[in-house]
Amino acid sequence: MDIQANIIEFKKRLEGTSCKLVAVSKTKPAAYIREAYAANQLDFGENKVQELREKPAQLPDDIRWHMIGHLQSNKVKYIAPFIHLIHAVDSLKLLEEINKQAKKNERVIECLLQVHIAREEHKFGFDETELMQLPGSEHFSALQHIKIVGLMGMATFTDDRAQIRSEFRHLKDIFESIKKSVELPNLEMRELSMGMSDDYDIAIEEGSTMIRVGSKLFGPRLYIN
Numbered sequence: 001m002d003i004q005a006n007i008i009e010f011k012k013r014l015e016g017t018s019c020k021l022v023a024v025s026k027t028k029p030a031a032y033i034r035e036a037y038a039a040n041q042l043d044f045g046e047n048k049v050q051e052l053r054e055k056p057a058q059l060p061d062d063i064r065w066h067m068i069g070h071l072q073s074n075k076v077k078y079i080a081p082f083i084h085l086i087h088a089v090d091s092l093k094l095l096e097e098i099n100k101q102a103k104k105n106e107r108v109i110e111c112l113l114q115v116h117i118a119r120e121e122h123k124f125g126f127d128e129t130e131l132m133q134l135p136g137s138e139h140f141s142a143l144q145h146i147k148i149v150g151l152m153g154m155a156t157f158t159d160d161r162a163q164i165r166s167e168f169r170h171l172k173d174i175f176e177s178i179k180k181s182v183e184l185p186n187l188e189m190r191e192l193s194m195g196m197s198d199d200y201d202i203a204i205e206e207g208s209t210m211i212r213v214g215s216k217l218f219g220p221r222l223y224i225n
């Protein structure tokens with residue numbers, strides 16, 4: 001794996017689009033991240049709090065760390081001081097905990113709401129009805145230390161490209177409809193996090209602003225994660 005070359009190639013592909021690359025470094029050592037960093041990659045995604053507690057100390061300070069995985073409320077405190085963006089917020093309870101920890105750290109933490117767009121049952125995320133109700137709730141508008149900056153979704157794990165496209169398109173529609181209809185100080189729809197190694201090209205065509213790419217940059221992972 002020539003990580004630097006892979007980063008450069010992806011950046012070239014994204015030139016002229018409004019889509020950014022989040023390099024998903026989960027399970028990979030700091031040395032791999034350093035290589036990507038040498039090719040000017042600053043955004044890295046991890047899905048385990050444990051790795052987010054270990055890696056940053058070994059790496060440059062200007063890296064922007066993204067939490068892309070399912071986050072448990074009791075672990076928010078470990079990442080609250082430094083996390084750049086939390087991609088997979090899937091409950092009001094979690095949002096309240098992020099708000100609490102952000103307040104303790106005297107900062108505002110930017111978050112994306114995860115939307116369940118896939119056919120699979122097991123994927124996390126709000127369904128559309130829950131999502132539409134959230135911004136209207138009093139609880140939500142009281143949260144001054146979080147800012148919702150967009151949505152995140154994962155398509156069904158399938159070879160059916162038309163199915164994947166329709167799921168991404170659906171997410172983009174939801175994104176646009178919230179953007180149009182909701183105005184709140186702690187909500188600003190500007191990021192749409194969708195697309196991974198196998199479907200990032202479709203995601204870009206469907207309006208993604210952040211693709212989260214791991215194995216295409218760093219090679220296959222040793223365990224499914």
Ligand SMILES: *Cc1c(COP(=O)(O)O)cnc(C)c1O
Binds near residue numbers: 212214
């Ligand atoms: C692992 C992971 C990715 C990256 O997956 P690849 O297929 O290796 O690109 C993207 N998003 C999330 C939420 C992940 O957990």
